[in-house]
Amino acid sequence: MLTSISIDSSGFANKAEVILSPNFDNRPNKSNISLIVIHNISLPPGIYGGDNIIDLFTNKLNPDNHEYFKSISNLKVSSHFLIRRSGSLIQFVSCLDRAWHAGESSWNQENNCNDFSIGIELEGSDYDAFEPEQYRCLQELIQSIVNHYPIQGIAGHSDIAPSRKTDPGPFFEWDKIKSLFQDLIYKN
Numbered sequence: 302m303l304t305s306i307s308i309d310s311s312g313f314a315n316k317a318e319v320i321l322s323p324n325f326d327n328r329p330n331k332s333n334i335s336l337i338v339i340h341n342i343s344l345p346p347g348i349y350g351g352d353n354i355i356d357l358f359t360n361k362l363n364p365d366n367h368e369y370f371k372s373i374s375n376l377k378v379s380s381h382f383l384i385r386r387s388g389s390l391i392q393f394v395s396c397l398d399r400a401w402h403a404g405e406s407s408w409n410q411e412n413n414c415n416d417f418s419i420g421i422e423l424e425g426s427d428y429d430a431f432e433p434e435q436y437r438c439l440q441e442l443i444q445s446i447v448n449h450y451p452i453q454g455i456a457g458h459s460d461i462a463p464s465r466k467t468d469p470g471p472f473f474e475w476d477k478i479k480s481l482f483q484d485l486i487y488k489n
C-alpha cells in the first residue's frame with residue numbers, strides 16, 4: 302500500500318515536484334542518515350496556500366509583502382520536503398545533502414541534527430488539524446525513506462529543540478505514523 306513513492310540513487314523522490322533550494326551543503330557523513338524530523342510551517346503563520354514557503358526556501362521572500370516576513374526574509378533555511386495542504390509533495394534538497402531545517406538541536410545524544418536527518422515540513426500550524434491527504438503523503442514518503450536509508454527514529458522539531466520549537470504541534474497525530482513504523486524510535 303505504501304510503496305508508490307520511491308527515492309532514486311541521487312536522493313530525489315520520484316513523485317515530488319523538485320524546486321531546488323540553494324540552502325544546503327554536504328553532510329559530514331553521507332552514510333549516516335538516521336533520523337526523520339517532522340515540522341509544520343505556514344507563511345504568514347496560519348495562512349495556507351501561495352508560494353511564500355517556496356520563496357523562503359529559495360531566498361526569494363519579499364520582506365515588503367507582510368510584516369512578519371521582515372524578521373525572516375534574511376534567513377537561509379530549507380527542508381528536504383514540503384507536503385502542502387492538498388497532499389502534494391515538493392522537494393528542495395537531495396536527501397544525500399544536508400538541508401538547513403533543524404537548527405541547534407540534539408537527538409539520541411548527537412548534536413546538530415541537520416547532519417544526519419531528513420526534514421519534512423507539513424504546511425500547517427500548531428493551531429489546526431492537518432489534512433488526511435497530508436498524512437497519506439507523509440506515510441508514503443516515510444516508507445520510501447525508510448526503504449532507502451538506515452533510519453532509526455522519527456522526531457518532531459519540538460523533540461530535538463524543545464527550548465526553541467513547538468512544531469509539529471499538538472494537532473499532529475503521531476499515531477498515524479507510529480502505527481505503521483513501529484520499529485522506529487520516537488523518544489528523544
Ligand SMILES: [Zn+2]
Pocket residue numbers: 339340341402458466468
Ligand atoms: Zn520546525
